[in-house]
Amino acid sequence: MSLSVTDLTKTFEDARRGNVTVFENLTVTFEGGAFSTVMGPSGCGKTTLLNVLAGLVDPDAGHVSVDGERVEPGDFSFAYVFQEPRLLDWKTVGENVAFALRANGVPESERDEVVASVLDLVGLREETDTYPLRLSGGMRQRVGLARALAVEPDVLLMDEPFSELDELTARRLREDLLDLWQETGKTIVFVTHDIGEAVFLSDDVYLLNERGELFEEATVPVGRPRTFGDRELDEVERRLTETFFENVTNRV
Amino acid sequence: MAPTIVPEALPGRATVAAKATSLVVSVAGLLVAWTGLALHLGDPRVLPTPVAVFELVVEYSLVGDAGRRTALFHLRVTLVRVVVASLLALGLGVALGALAARDERFEDAILPWIPFWMTVPTVVVVLVTMILFDFGAVAVYASAVVVATPFCVTNVWEGVRDVDPELLEMADAFGAGRRQVWSGVYRYHLLPYVFSSYRHVLGIVWKIVVLGEVFGLGTGVGAMFNFYYMLGEVDSMLAYVSLFVGVLFVVEYVVLGAVERWCFRWRADGRE
Numbered sequence: 415m416s417l418s419v420t421d422l423t424k425t426f427e428d429a430r431r432g433n434v435t436v437f438e439n440l441t442v443t444f445e446g447g448a449f450s451t452v453m454g455p456s457g458c459g460k461t462t463l464l465n466v467l468a469g470l471v472d473p474d475a476g477h478v479s480v481d482g483e484r485v486e487p488g489d490f491s492f493a494y495v496f497q498e499p500r501l502l503d504w505k506t507v508g509e510n511v512a513f514a515l516r517a518n519g520v521p522e523s524e525r526d527e528v529v530a531s532v533l534d535l536v537g538l539r540e541e542t543d544t545y546p547l548r549l550s551g552g553m554r555q556r557v558g559l560a561r562a563l564a565v566e567p568d569v570l571l572m573d574e575p576f577s578e579l580d581e582l583t584a585r586r587l588r589e590d591l592l593d594l595w596q597e598t599g600k601t602i603v604f605v606t607h608d609i610g611e612a613v614f615l616s617d618d619v620y621l622l623n624e625r626g627e628l629f630e631e632a633t634v635p636v637g638r639p640r641t642f643g644d645r646e647l648d649e650v651e652r653r654l655t656e657t658f659f660e661n662v663t664n665r666v
Numbered sequence: 667m668a669p670t671i672v673p674e675a676l677p678g679r680a681t682v683a684a685k686a687t688s689l690v691v692s693v694a695g696l697l698v699a700w701t702g703l704a705l706h707l708g709d710p711r712v713l714p715t716p717v718a719v720f721e722l723v724v725e726y727s728l729v730g731d732a733g734r735r736t737a738l739f740h741l742r743v744t745l746v747r748v749v750v751a752s753l754l755a756l757g758l759g760v761a762l763g764a765l766a767a768r769d770e771r772f773e774d775a776i777l778p779w780i781p782f783w784m785t786v787p788t789v790v791v792v793l794v795t796m797i798l799f800d801f802g803a804v805a806v807y808a809s810a811v812v813v814a815t816p817f818c819v820t821n822v823w824e825g826v827r828d829v830d831p832e833l834l835e836m837a838d839a840f841g842a843g844r845r846q847v848w849s850g851v852y853r854y855h856l857l858p859y860v861f862s863s864y865r866h867v868l869g870i871v872w873k874i875v876v877l878g879e880v881f882g883l884g885t886g887v888g889a890m891f892n893f894y895y896m897l898g899e900v901d902s903m904l905a906y907v908s909l910f911v912g913v914l915f916v917v918e919y920v921v922l923g924a925v926e927r928w929c930f931r932w933r934a935d936g937r938e
Contacts, residue, residue, distance in 0.1 A: 565840065
């Protein structure tokens with residue numbers, strides 16, 4: 415399922431700086447079934463883009479399309495994985511996943527089965543009855559991923575989900591995410607400020623500058639499965655890093 | 667603005683054991699000091715020993731007092747009044763606090779009154795309601811609601827406003843309806859605020875109920891304080907105080923403690 419925004423304009427009111435324009439006439443298309451990553455410096459509007467797609471933030475102008483058909487923002491099959499797992503600490507791992515299922519209108523009688531199968535997918539079946547505060551950061555992020563997968567979305571919106579984890583855990587989760595993506599064939603729109611992560615994960619990388627302007631759409635022509643430290647990947651990363659610093663000058 | 671009790675983290679098991687030890691030591695210390703002072707004064711009509719008071723506690727609990735009712739009857743009457751009055755105040759406080767947090771016009775209408783209600787002396791409220799409600803039990807409930815509700819309102823109001831907006835955004839992103847957000851997010855988020863409110867309300871309501879009983883009711887621990895005060899029997903008054911304090915301990919540490927541990931079981935033994 416391809417997803418696009420057309421002529422997106424968004425301005426926020428800021429008490430100190432007055433009106434801040436995040437995007438002006440941004441147009442971008444994410445191919446169906448592809449792993450697409452939006453890369454840019456902090457504050458360039460990456461999260462805002464995901465929030466507009468999810469219908470959490472209203473755009474001032476522009477529209478969202480799915481497979482070329484115009485839709486209301488958020489009015490398509492998607493799930494969101496946040497930077498912090500945003501779990502309900504007072505609910506067990508299983509209940510957290512079931513929360514998303516209930517929100518999606520899945521009948522109670524079917525929830526246990528779905529919970530068990532997605533927790534199997536992320537390797538947390540044994541923690542079904544555990545409270546999130548007793549899990550490590552990586553495990554909590556897996557629960558966030560399981561919660562998103564449970565609602566069987568066509569599109570996964572992922573906002574820097576591994577940025578708060580240590581590198582070892584993040585690497586393992588990236589590999590697991592790629593496995594899950596290849597198993598399920600979902601469209602993934604991933605946001606990061608880490609070029610290495612973007613290149614390792616993605617089919618397509620979209621580079622934004624600090625003004626929220628799209629200045630590069632790159633394809634990563636490296637086959638899968640990929641391995642960390644692969645020379646071809648390193649070469650793509652080096653080239654994109656050069657392009658990035660040529661175009662992004664401020665606040666980096 | 668009135669001060670608000672910030673919910674505290676629950677103590678771990680080791681801390682609970684240490685607290686229990688401190689409690690036992692301080693109670694023992696009090697009894698020793700009491701015995702020493704009583705023996706020093708040497709007049710049971712001024713200050714009887716703890717042993718003499720304890721004998722009276724047993725006698726009043728089993729045999730019954732001058733009114734042919736046992737102390738346990740009066741305790742039960744007071745306890746029921748306290749539970750009813752505190753739950754009334756808490757329920758009303760939570761409802762009004764939540765409404766105030768959700769509705770700006772209601773917030774503007776109700777919040778300016780709070781500091782005023784919180785500064786009126788409790789004894790004045792009790793006396794006025796006693797006259798208004800003809801010295802009946804309803805007067806006690808009315809006093810409790812008037813005095814204790816405002817604290818709950820501010821606490822819950824701040825609790826609702828303190829909810830993590832990122833959790834609300836998460837619920838929104840998954841399409842959760844208003845009812846699911848209340849039952850899955852707000853209800854649990856507000857529990858610590860409700861607990862700290864209830865502890866405070868209970869503290870106020872015990873005093874109000876006993877005051878009301880002293881001033882105008884014929885039954886309950888307060889009425890017995892008044893009765894034995896009129897007779898000048900310090901030992902009987904102390905017997906009732908001891909029973910009353912015993913019940914307070916049980917309610918605070920056994921009942922509320924157990925409910926709290928169950929409600930916040932998800933917090934204990936965090937691995938990180």
